[in-house]
Amino acid sequence: MDIKEQRLSFIVNEIITNGQVDIKSIAKKLNVSQMTIYRDVDDFISSGVVRKEKGVLKSSDSFSLEYFHDVRANLSLNAKNKLVEEAGKLIKPNSIVALDDSTTCIQFLNFQNYLEGTTVITNSFKLVMGLSRNPNIKVISVGGRFQKTTGSFVGLITENTISQVPSNILFMSSTSLDGTKLYTHDEDVFRFKSLFMQNTDQKYYLVDSSKIGKKSLNIQADLNEFDKCFFAGPKLESHFLSKIQKKKINYEFFKVKN
Structure with missing residues (x-):
């Protein structure tokens, strides 16, 4: 930086x-x-x-960092790395793995061993460039219009490609989470995340605790739409725990320092 x-x-x-x-x-x-x-x-x-x-x-009220990708990429790194380290254990050989453009999923660059022997589909420019250097990982870039503010490809071409390539497992995050609702600020981001979710067998949500209790413009999904949710950070507030336990959300929390 x-x-x-x-x-x-x-x-x-x-x-x-x-x-x-x-x-x-x-x-x-x-x-x-x-x-x-x-x-x-x-x-x-x-x-x-x-x-x-x-x-x-x-x-x-709509506090969102989607427009400041380079800033977000350096926040809560301990939590993001822990999320990927734990969630990545779910990946099986020969799988088609979908990774969104979140700064959390970018940390898969530090855990490429999980992805070796798989095919990765992503709209993240950094993931495409980083993973393509590994000869043991096949990478599908969805292409489309490059959006500098999120470091990713978006738009109609991106959406068409995602809809045509089904995946076995999806890992995604969001910039804000309030109660059990995930929020997205950018409409392009909302659309491709929705398509990723529709076109996969298993869905896993990864989020650090700094994003909890915040809203944005568009409700992306509910936590109960995921097979499992992974949280990491110093702690989870009791009122948030009460909400996800009441809705019987399948989750795991990893305590880490910021």
């Missing part, structure tokens, strides 16, 4: 953890001017996912 990306990563993590950050305080911590902080988060404010109120940056 460059210096600006490091600052953004820190700011976003603070907003996720506390719901807001004081601009004067964060500028002092990062040893930069308040104007630098404003410039750093200008895209956040313009997109409506962050509000500026009297020297404070607050997460909006």
